[in-house]
Amino acid sequence: MEAATAPRRSRAAEPALVRGGRRVMNGALNLYAALALIYLLVPVAIILLFSFNDTKSRFNFIWQGFTLDHWKEPFKFKDLTDALVTSIQVATLATIVATLLGTLMALALVRYQFRGRSTTNLFIFIPLATPEVVLGASLLSLFISVGFARGFVSILIAHVMFSVSFVVVTVRSRLIGFDRSIEEAAQDLGANGLQTFFRVTLPLIAPAVVAAALLTFALSIDDFVITNFNAGSTVTYPLYIWGAARVSIPPQVNVLAAMIFLFTVAMMIFTVWQQRRAERLAAVRPTEA
Amino acid sequence: MSRARRRLLPYALLSPGLLWLVVFFAVPLYYMAEISLKTGTLETGYQFTWHFKTYTDAISNYQDQLLRSFWYAGLATVIALVIAFPLAYVIAFRGGKYKNALLLLVILPFFITYLVRTLSWQTILDDDGWVVDFLKTIGLLGENGRLLATRTAVVAGITYNFLPFMILPVYAALERVDPRMLEAAYDLYAKRRDVVMRVVVPAATPGIVAGVLLTFIPAAGDFVNAELLGTPQQSMIGNVIQSRYLEITDYPTAAALSFILMAIILVLVLVYARFVGTESLTGADEAR
Numbered sequence: 001m002e003a004a005t006a007p008r009r010s011r012a013a014e015p016a017l018v019r020g021g022r023r024v025m026n027g028a029l030n031l032y033a034a035l036a037l038i039y040l041l042v043p044v045a046i047i048l049l050f051s052f053n054d055t056k057s058r059f060n061f062i063w064q065g066f067t068l069d070h071w072k073e074p075f076k077f078k079d080l081t082d083a084l085v086t087s088i089q090v091a092t093l094a095t096i097v098a099t100l101l102g103t104l105m106a107l108a109l110v111r112y113q114f115r116g117r118s119t120t121n122l123f124i125f126i127p128l129a130t131p132e133v134v135l136g137a138s139l140l141s142l143f144i145s146v147g148f149a150r151g152f153v154s155i156l157i158a159h160v161m162f163s164v165s166f167v168v169v170t171v172r173s174r175l176i177g178f179d180r181s182i183e184e185a186a187q188d189l190g191a192n193g194l195q196t197f198f199r200v201t202l203p204l205i206a207p208a209v210v211a212a213a214l215l216t217f218a219l220s221i222d223d224f225v226i227t228n229f230n231a232g233s234t235v236t237y238p239l240y241i242w243g244a245a246r247v248s249i250p251p252q253v254n255v256l257a258a259m260i261f262l263f264t265v266a267m268m269i270f271t272v273w274q275q276r277r278a279e280r281l282a283a284v285r286p287t288e289a
Numbered sequence: 290m291s292r293a294r295r296r297l298l299p300y301a302l303l304s305p306g307l308l309w310l311v312v313f314f315a316v317p318l319y320y321m322a323e324i325s326l327k328t329g330t331l332e333t334g335y336q337f338t339w340h341f342k343t344y345t346d347a348i349s350n351y352q353d354q355l356l357r358s359f360w361y362a363g364l365a366t367v368i369a370l371v372i373a374f375p376l377a378y379v380i381a382f383r384g385g386k387y388k389n390a391l392l393l394l395v396i397l398p399f400f401i402t403y404l405v406r407t408l409s410w411q412t413i414l415d416d417d418g419w420v421v422d423f424l425k426t427i428g429l430l431g432e433n434g435r436l437l438a439t440r441t442a443v444v445a446g447i448t449y450n451f452l453p454f455m456i457l458p459v460y461a462a463l464e465r466v467d468p469r470m471l472e473a474a475y476d477l478y479a480k481r482r483d484v485v486m487r488v489v490v491p492a493a494t495p496g497i498v499a500g501v502l503l504t505f506i507p508a509a510g511d512f513v514n515a516e517l518l519g520t521p522q523q524s525m526i527g528n529v530i531q532s533r534y535l536e537i538t539d540y541p542t543a544a545a546l547s548f549i550l551m552a553i554i555l556v557l558v559l560v561y562a563r564f565v566g567t568e569s570l571t572g573a574d575e576a577r
Contacts, residue, residue, distance in 0.1 A: 037391075044409075102306060112298065138320070138321040145320040272389070
């Protein structure tokens with residue numbers, strides 16, 4: 001419901017002073033919101049800007065002039081590039097595993113009445129309500145206690161662990177508004193359980209599954225705290241930055257951050273555009289009341 | 290499908306994910322509890338001795354960091370709410386066709402790695418940066434005043450990093466309010482303050498509840514902001530846990546502190562849940 005189409009109260013009877021006061025209040029609120037957005041976005045702008053900084057020192061904190069040098073050599077530091085590649089590998093695998101496990105769990109939780117359902121809901125919620133530092137420390141306790149070597153595999157295990165709950169929550173919210181009669185129709189027309197799932201259910205919950213997958217990928221590639229506990233000597237992109245922050249941060253960190261940023265924004269815009277297009281196409285089909 | 294298979298199906302769907310969570314979330318908590326009750330050092334080896342004194346020692350040695358963590362987290366949560374509520378209100382009720390674009394702006398910071406975002410505050414608050422210059426010019430900051438390495442910087446960093454977690458749920462709650470409700474309230478001669486307090490705030494409450502948890506919990510356990518923007522004087526309980534575990538290898542103390550942190554948060558969440566109800570907390574109520 002658009003605010004503009006709602007019937008508006010006539011304010012003609014208001015004294016000019018009240019009307020003026022209201023206008024000032026409205027303006028102040030909008031200004032406040034704009035300032036809040038600026039607070040959110042200034043660091044982003046600074047990061048993008050400093051990828052062009054012609055820095056001479058070990059640190060990239062003071063603006064010293066414009067250069068494209070760092071963008072010409074984004075992969076100049078092999079350690080940094082390797083770390084980013086590791087992060088992408090972990091994120092890809094973690095996304096596949098966590099999305100699969102989480103989606104199945106969400107289906108079970110929304111679709112079926114069974115003993116232990118509310119306990120399971122609570123159990124899935126607890127990791128979300130646990131600080132990362134505790135998740136990292138406890139997982140490290142397990143690995144130390146059973147003598148499991150820390151490295152790529154332990155990072156992957158950790159990332160799937162903290163992502164699964166997010167996947168469940170995301171997919172569950174979509175399944176709740178789901179019209180079961182479509183599935184029943186498919187089965188009435190002779191589709192079996194698996195056919196119904198792959199040809200009716202999955203396409204309908206696909207947007208939520210994709211959203212959950214994107215969220216998992218983003219959480220994984222961004223995770224520092226839990227990874228820091230369980231990485232052993234393996235270095236991911238955030239771990240490289242953490243190490244570099246104490247010594248010197250090359251501007252390539254900003255360049256790669258900017259690249260990931262621009263890529264993600266492009267993906268977002270593309271997804272929204274695709275969705276709009278799909279909606280427009282769907283609108284052509286007659287809809288029943 | 291037979292009845293028996295139908296009954297077992299939900300468990301089959303649940304078991305892989307549940308198994309993962311049990312083995313890598315629940316079981317680790319058991320091992321961490323065990324470690325917290327051991328004595329010894331990494332060199333001499335640890336013995337399990339039911340050493341509960343680690344807990345009391347940890348609390349008395351690190352009470353400053355514990356209190357500071359919850360103080361900073363509370364401060365950041367309140368500031369985040371003060372920033373988020375009007376912004377969410379404006380997006381929800383005045384965003385019009387730009388709603389989605391404005392929301393995209395809100396989540397843009399997430400597209401940059403957490404650490405890099407925090408480091409950019411080092412740039413912004415730098416001693417020679419223009420923010421410090423400006424504050425000195427208008428006299429809000431003394432000649433030798435700094436922003437970096439202060440409590441202000443740490444709290445600002447925490448607030449910044451978790452702010453979208455506050456904005457999004459508050460927005461989601463406000464978005465469900467029919468603007469005609471506000472019109473109706475005005476038509477019935479409600480004053481703006483009454484409309485906000487009696488219509489908007491109650492509608493936003495579930496979002497505020499979620500936002501407070503999503504901001505406060507990670508903020509209380511955070512150590513990145515204190516490490517990068519503060520000094521040891523601003524160090525929080527997360528800093529102690531990570532350095533005890535990873536640098537000093539004093540595993541029992543680190544494990545005990547993790548449980549203390551978790552216990553305090555759990556108590557706070559439970560107290561909070563008494564006000565708002567468990568179901569709305571886990572989002573499970575919508576699951577019919």
